[in-house]
Amino acid sequence: MRPRLLGLCLLACAVAPAQAAMFINPRGTGQVLLYPYYTVNAGQQTIFSLANTTPRAKIVQVNFREAYNGRLVLRFDVILGANDTWTGTVFESPADGITHLGRRDDSCTSPTLDAWTNPGTANGGPSQSFLPFDYTGNNEDGGPRAATRMREGYFEFVERAELVDDLAVAANTRNCNRFADLKPIATHASLRPPAGGLRGSFAVVDVAEGTILAGNATAIEGFSTTPHFVPNENPILFDAFAAPAVAADGIRARVPVDGKLVEFTYPANRKVDALSALLMTDALLGDVTHEAGLGSNSEWVISAPTKRFHADGDRALTQLAPFANLFGASGPDRACTAFAATLHDRRGRSVALLPGPFLDPPPPFEPPQFMLCHAVDVVAYDAPPSLEATPVLGSAFGARAGEASPATDAGSLELTLGVIGDQRTFLPAGTDGPALRGLPVIGFEAVKYVNGNLTPGVLANYTLGRALTSRAACSSGGSAPCP
């Protein structure tokens, strides 16, 4: 792969004709797929699939982003034939210890396979190593510069266009050289606007432990009505996720708020706010367990795929809000925004979550408390004050939500996102619709039970991945009233 291409920037994007409002599709298909997590920590691999549920060929941009600041660690395109599925694995290469993407089928990619780090089949190949160029050299952001920064993060897939005629034939017949250089394709007559119908799934697998944590990608429909290519520009430099189509009167998002589907409009210079609006979360809701008798632990993976648009210093594309700090402002390798945590036991009784203890000197791996500080954070329930790796996922991005008082084995946890003192952060209102309270996130709950009392010969690690539920709420901080 051409590493120089990945030291890149975010681009101003194409103007497009009128479109319907974007929305999160509860059916799970869309033009854009957001995968909350990948990891290679603790002996795990992350397997994923991208399926084209339509009979039309598509070209899809693939972006893997690291957990600190959402900087790019791998970008390329995959060309899906009709009803094609593309699968891959993110793993630690036994050859170099670096995070790699392994390819598991023959769908075409651009760059083509011959340009990948490891085009052969040895060491888990064919594979492409993740690349640090977007956070090193001229692209440093104040965060770590080591290769270990690429060991966990999230990823997003964006449909660029549908393909017809000879390009569709090339996609379906795996004539991959046709896609080796996407520049001429950017203006090709066989491009059609993206039309959605992609679906995605992922699973974090630990073969030795017999565990699998799985879920589906969050799907955004109505993202664009024009192909995602800019004539005369290298397609690999184009940040497709930053480029939802804008109509003459702005860009619209439809969000379920308090029992209604509310429409929001943002001006063109805040088009990425429409994406944040879709994900705005006043509170995350889910279950937690830490029962000694069951050997159970709960963690919540919380990803903010649009955080970089707001909080990545010189790369930001819109205002900082609803985030509280730019990357580096609240610590050299973080951009923290506080949350409040409320635990209710199974009876509905409120259980206090107390901060601390604050140890002096601080323990060597002291996680942030009541803070989301990265593009991906893993809130570990009832975790110890020193947390080098979270108990379930082995994440280095552990965060704590206090200590339950009295100690509580299981309950319902609610994280109220975006807290500054007695104020709440909010996504400012656009040209239509109210402000939205909280932070733009997606996430899932990872639960693991370890049972040593079973039938001999059965390794009893039970794991479960389940999407977190959430609540949206409009904010009085906006100029428009709540509907």
Next chain:
Amino acid sequence: MSHLFRSLGAVLLAAAALPASAVYVNSRGTGQALLFPYYTVNAGQQTILSVVNTTPRTKLAEVSFREAYNGRVVLRFDVVLAPHDTWTATTFEHLDQNRPAAAVGVRDDSCTVPGVDVWTGTAFGAPYQLFLPYDYSDGNEDGGPTGPDRMREGYFHIVERAELFGDLNTAAIQRQCGVFQDLRAIAAGPLTRPPSGGLRGSFAIVDVAEGTLFGGNATALEAFSSTQLLSTTIDPAAYDAFASVNDGGSAVRAQVFVGGKLVDLVYPPHRAANAVSAVLMADALSGDVSREAGLGSNTEWVVTAPTKRFHADATRAVTQLAPFASAFDTTDRDASCSPFDATLFDRQGRTIAVTPDPVGSPPVSTLPQFAFCHATDVVSFGPAPGVDGTPVLGARVGTHVGNPVPATETGLLTLTPVGGGNIPRPFLPAGSAGPGLRGLPLIGFEALKYINGNVTPGVLANYTLGRPLNTTANCTDTVGTAVVCP
């Protein structure tokens, strides 16, 4: 206890109401009505469920377990959720008069109506209630099986009836459960308000001995009702809250995501139940399947039609038969079959033929193979189900989609409901505004199990996962032809 449930022969209500918004599936997972695609007690499994009140207000919610054949009620009761309360329960197999029977047990002290003091008894230190066959036997026969095995798998839903405040709120918090035992009196009193949502639900199918766990979240319907779903005259056990969708006016509205659009639909009062079917309409189901010998993997899909009974329960239907093809136990014995086409694509996108099992291969069934024939069906893709049911879930209802040619271990499967006779594809007829919708009203999830004997010598590792199936939708004209949505 049983007499309290005997009036389950359903009485469906259409509630008068105040203006509100349109029912929709909430992508964020909270709502007034929660649809759980499956429970089972087969093959040594239990089903753990939880419902959480994420609001600071007390809620009264109706819990209905329904069997897989025809969606008849096997248990209905109410649970009172105090502010931020969680209610958890487990369906499990329990001996009843020395016969294995399905039951639900609670390890939770949230109030129920009827109260747990009149439930069947105590098992493993917790109250339990046996599932009850009265809704398909004892004068309520529907042509399907009448034995207790019919209750071993099915689906369930939890519907918010009302919010409770004042002394009722206090009683809910303090677990003064006697206060709630007369819901008709409560309905007549001043301490109820219309439901407002904010419930979330999750489920997990667990086999402790095998170390397997399939989990998921309930499908959440928001803006389901703008009136309290309680009656001052009708026994709450006979009140079908899930059939009582309303938006306050004389018509019922739904908002449905179709392709890249949000489509508004309106149904007249006598077709109100169509609004719920509309939000679940699936033109096609798609998901992954895996049957890799080297990985010991098998996939099954649980496909549930929670509103099928509104259309296809011959004696209980509350609206037209469409989009279903036949009423229960009319064309098909013990069933109501809607056929589907199965299309498998391998990872290269190549079409792989899947053909029905050869005649005479097990299991013997008179039902069409490529068809959804029940309220809940388990579609299996591995070896044909045997005497113990399907390989992963041990299900007894459903169909087998095997025999890929050429042999294929993994791929993308799409199941597309098709019609019969002169109707090429089934569709939900249009209401008073908005288009028709093609397909069937379905929810479901993929259950995948790997058995790996090569992890550590002498150790058998079972990996399992549950993941929602994806769906697509399509608008139609008045005769069912697909059209661009308005």
